[in-house]
Amino acid sequence: MPSHGRVEMTSRLRPGRWLARILPPSLLGRLVVVMVAGVLLTQLAGNWLWATQRHAEAEVEVRTATQHLAHSASKVVRFFLSLPANYRPLIIQQFREMGGTRFLVNVNRAPVEIAGIGEQALAEVAKAQVRTTLKEDVPNLSKLRIDFAWPDHLPVSDDGTTLNDMPEGWVQNVVLTKPAPAPILLIQAEMGPGNWLYLATLMPNPYFLDSGNPLTRDRVLLQALSLGAVLLLCILVVRWTTRPLAALSEAATAFGNGERMPELPETGSREFVNTVRAFSAMRERINRYIADRERLFVSISHDLRTPIMRLKLRTELLDDEQLRDEFHEDLDELEMMVKGALQTVKDSDIHENPTEIRLDALLGRMVRDARLAGHQVSFTASGLSVAAKPLALKRAIGNLLNNALHYGKQVELAVEPRGTNIAIVIRDHGPGVPPEALDSLAEPYVRLDHGREQNSSGMGLGLGIARGIVQAHGGELLLDNHPEGGFRATIVLPGAAFTPLDN
Structure with missing residues (x-):
């Protein structure tokens, strides 16, 4: 794009950004500001004409x-x-x-x-x-x-x-x-x-x-009363109009986090009723798709176990020992892939109700178990808690911790507030990850060369499962190399899920 085109486009976008910084973030606030500003401008113009x-x-x-x-x-x-x-x-x-x-x-x-x-x-x-x-x-x-x-x-x-x-x-x-x-x-x-x-x-x-003064006490009082009446009616009408939108937003957020929400009432304006119907239909289709996916994977796992077992029995009839061992290896790998696919579905869709989790207690138990197994893990208590699904969050942190222990040996855990959010940081002291591989690291079945060498039994599903669980909580999984060496995985949960621990 030519430089003058970029300058022209930037000049077009600036008024929108300027208005976005001035106007309140909520729809209620923006509509109230616009309507009150319109009434004020109308009054000022009318006063000017009348005064002249x-x-x-x-x-x-x-x-x-x-x-x-x-x-x-x-x-x-x-x-x-x-x-x-x-x-x-x-x-x-x-x-x-x-x-x-x-x-x-x-x-x-x-x-x-x-x-x-x-x-x-x-x-x-x-x-x-x-x-x-x-x-x-x-x-x-x-x-x-x-x-x-x-x-x-x-x-x-x-x-x-x-x-x-x-x-x-x-x-x-x-x-x-x-x-x-x-x-x-x-x-x-x-x-x-x-x-x-x-x-x-x-x-x-x-x-x-x-006689020539437009701002007499009676006139100012009358205009103040009219402005107050318009402001009050504006707030009531806009709140009445935007309340269904807030309910729709809460329902969409809850649905995205995997929570069960009652059906939205089909009341209000025609546009909102149509939106609710479209949202309900979309939610039903997605739920059907998820249920079908679970049934499909369960069916595949169940159906494939019998022929795999039958093939294993038949391999025992082979006279060539080397060929028999090769068949066993292939069948074991196929069985592991089927179990891993099923595990991916189940572990990323754990049906729980969010509850308050004391992070010091949760991480403390995981650190003690790792130390009993002979690993070097350090953790400093933070005094923080978070509202989340206990088993799902433990599964996500456990996958990240296991990866760190496999590839980095020495691991450091930390919990820290970031503005209104909370971050759980798992850092190892291993070789790190090539920068070009960071974007695809959480994809299913993606494994790096040093990962295969140090953990031959893995399938590359742990990071993907952890990312799915974190995203279901409305959070984000950040993967990067630590500036002082090693690999770092950070779970960032949104402010809506962050709760300071009462002392």
Whole structure:
């Protein structure tokens, strides 16, 4: 494949790997994440569209309302401009005694310094509209200050008087603090040297700043409730949908390990019912095949024993002793092959229930037996146990140990945890195995030259039987040469079968 083709294929695979690392491993988690992400994206897009439209509508409303308010303020400014300077405080006092007007009015010698509410888009729109309208209605205004401020400690006069210092009747049309403080529009216009008109009022919509905010408390609460409802329904529906799949997965795992499982109920969606039916049919066919295989081998063993025995008796009638011995050797080899084939079937399919096995006790007994036979075997207690089929696991370890004793003489046994798994290591100090022969070493009837020399009675079935038993437990048999010399066989059992021994 050309290099650019590999680069293109790698670039296609990267997004899938990236998503696989982010998404949870379970189907339930992935469906929940995808559905919640879809709802969140929909809400964000909807909020953005709604906020854009609402902000545009709010700007139009603020401009319209502010224009009417500015026209009213223009009339007040023209009225005070038409009065002599010494009449203006008198008129203001009369306004206050009457209970005030829409505007809180005052006259100062200089503009009052105001602490504004900060940069806010709608406030800037309102200030610009007020300035434009006032300039159009009262073109002879030389200086003009417009701002928004909060009512608390708002200065009204250049002598330090604040809004809080004034009687409630004077400011009742200006101050709004419930349910929340509303910003006050302040207009300061110069009517002459040392004569500034101070106007304070509320906007027609006192809380106009909130009209363009998409994240109001009510809206956020409503969306949070809707997201929570979607998440809850999603978890319930997905769990209800994936629960049969989990049962199917457990049944497939148990069947692969040789355990007996009840029939799966044919309930749920149409696709799941079809899958259950296909799985049940497959399990039945495999069970029939295994049963037929056992019956076949048993029948072959039974049927071949009689002609083999008959042939052995007939060889005794031969006069040629050398020929008679050769016939006996061939028949013995044929009988051993038949027994070995039958043993392969039976030993790899031991029907037991898994139970907790204390590895120190199991391996300790095997080590003691080997030492009594004169072999050098070392073993260090690990304090671990494993859930497995006792006879089957003992058969697998025994085959590996026997091979190690035949070919390596000195043997070391060890048990160690590997992450969530457990490993049983059998290492000998023999000549090892050629690297090219490791892949086929566990195949039936495969024997190496040095194996035939040291163990002429073997048939090459031990490793194959051990591998079948380990795989039936959901584990793996690893065969390799030890870096310091000798051969090493490692039984790795999965985490589901690993149990720490209670002290």
